[in-house]
Amino acid sequence: MDHTQIRNALKNCEKLILFQEIKTNSLILNLKENLNDENKSEQVLTDLIYQLIDLSIREGLQGDIWHNYLKKIITASENIFSLKAEKGEITAESSLYKLAANDLKIINKLFAFSFSDLASISGLTGFGYLSDFKLAASDLNIEKEELFQPLFASSNHEDNLEALLDFYYQHGASILNESRAFYWQNNKLSRVNNPDSITFDNLISYQNTQKKTDRKY
Known part of the structure; x- marks a missing residue:
């Protein structure tokens, strides 16, 4: 994609x-502003690169x-569509589905260009390898790589919408898809980073329950 297409x-x-987080995201706003500025700031661009690398x-x-x-913004989005989708309450006939399809047409255009394209039109050389970080x-x-892989893998927005619906339904929206384990603290749900695998040794007194179950059969 060329400069005009990316800017558009x-x-x-x-x-x-629905996906307000993309519209209001500070990195995307700064990128849009910088690409519209004839006197592009290399500091702004290199700061953006750092933020992108940091997230990955x-x-x-x-x-x-x-x-x-x-993908991180979209999967972390907690909106009226994603919250319904995680419960399996979105049908192709619903207005929310049609609204989401319209949003996905716009979002698809963001996936149509790579980081290498961004670097090229920004006048930054030598960073193309970050498209394959x-x-x-x-x-x-x-x-997480396996979870994210099916998302926006197609150039067709309808295929991507179906993949996103499946993602929300299988893994939940927002924090629910960020970990396999959580804890409650300060009146909010927090994720456990890199949780250990649970074994029978971690389950207190499971042997007693197992014996009771075995006796029934």
Whole structure:
């Protein structure tokens, strides 16, 4: 995609209805403003690169750092569509489905260009490899990579909408898809980062329950 197409794709974010987090995201707003400025600030652009890299490292994701950033915003979005979708309450005939389809047309355009494209039109050279960002094996979150892989894998917005619906239904919206374990603190749900696997040794007195169950049969 060329400069005009990318700039238009970013501007069209203003038309998003359900995924407000993309429209109001500070990084995307700064990127849009900088691309519209003839005197582009390299400091702004390099700061954006740092934020994109930082998210990929924190989330343990490889691949295009721009696409990783977008997927994180979308999967973390807690809106009227995602909350209904996680309960399986969205049908193709519903107005929410049609609203989401309209949003996905806009979002698809953001996935149509890579970080390499962004760097190129911004006048930054030597950063194309960040479209295929690599992590050390110890930093890689394989589980999250597998969760994110089906998202926005198609150029067709309807296919991507179905994949997103399935994601929310299988894994939940917002914090619910960020971990396998949670704890309650200060009147809110918090995630456990990198939870250990649970074994029978961790289950207190499970043997007694098992014996009672065995006696029934």
